[in-house]
Amino acid sequence: MHTTGMEEYLVGGAVRDILLGRTPHEYDYAFADTVEGFICRNPSARKAGNDFSICILHGLEHAPLRGKSIHEDLLLRDFTINALALDPNGKLYAHPQAFADMRNRTLRATNPTALQDDPIRVFRAARFAADLPEFTIHPDLLQQMRDIGSSGILDQMTPERVAGELFKALHTSMPGTFIRVLQEANCLSPWFKELQGAADVPAGPLPYHRESVLVHTAQVMDQCAGDPTAVYMALCHDLGKTKTPAEVLPHHYKHEHRGEEEAWALGTRLKLSNRLMRAGMVAARQHMKCGAYPSLKAGTRVDLLMEINKHSLLESFCRLIKADCGVDHSDTMSKDREVILNVVLPDELRNKGPESGIRLREMRCVALSRIRR
Structure with a gap:
């Protein structure tokens, strides 16, 4: 004291x-x-x-x-x-x-109006469920959450408080449970409305996916536990699939482009840091490329690595890809990054504006092509 x-x-x-x-x-x-x-x-x-x-x-x-x-x-x-x-x-x-x-590992509200007294407790309940995965949410608490979700009260929350609970959830041992619980309680909207309906959308065609977008997203988040940035990237990586036209399901053509917009909307609504927002957007737009990273053209690899490096996201990005695709390209990507960052423009090509950038990229592509041969 x-x-x-x-x-x-x-x-x-x-x-x-x-x-x-x-x-x-x-x-x-x-x-x-x-x-x-x-x-x-x-x-x-x-x-x-x-x-x-x-x-x-x-x-x-x-x-x-x-x-x-x-x-x-x-x-x-x-x-x-x-x-x-x-x-x-x-x-x-x-x-x-x-x-x-505590003995029965039950998460229960202290009284019948606990969540109405402070609606942020809806998100806190989801966060505690993620932090204490051995605990089960009591039916009465789940019903309180559903009542709050259907009342419109969540619209009145401040983004800072909601983001605070999300940020803590990113640090838990089972972060995917955060969105699982919010979905079960019908509380994804309005703050996480990009995932509204994700439980009804197939994550992809067989044999690659047998689960919904929400279940897949939660699973990838769980596999990224321990790296909060990677967990948030996992949350955002397939947001574009929720906007796939029904007539092309279970395929999700070009969902990465739609996903970047969805990740931007989510991060803006929650007033997240620029770095976390950028991490979510990069994850949504670039994650499809990395499953087949070794087969990418040199220019595509250079552009990808430079963008990831610009935001210091390589380790978290590789963690996401391993969780999403089951492949680990971290060593290869780290070595490739080292190669292109060691490329230096000769004096005569410097200070020429856009032309210098173009030539530097060309030299980096050549350097990557050489090591691949």
């Missing part, structure tokens, strides 16, 4: 993770006082951004109790397995259902 002279508790996920034998990644505290009183007692504390009900002290979040006591506070939290608190003396407080749900 870092405060003085007030009743305070370690709450939420940190306590849950300790009880589950996991290493906590976040430590949040709740105190029995007003924000003003907290800051008065802890002058180095500051209010957190636009959320003036949260204080930051020594880099950790501190918030007033929800309700008049720790017992009321726990009843108003999001999920029972997070409705836990530990006081400075080591005394543990819990929601009445918390321990049973």
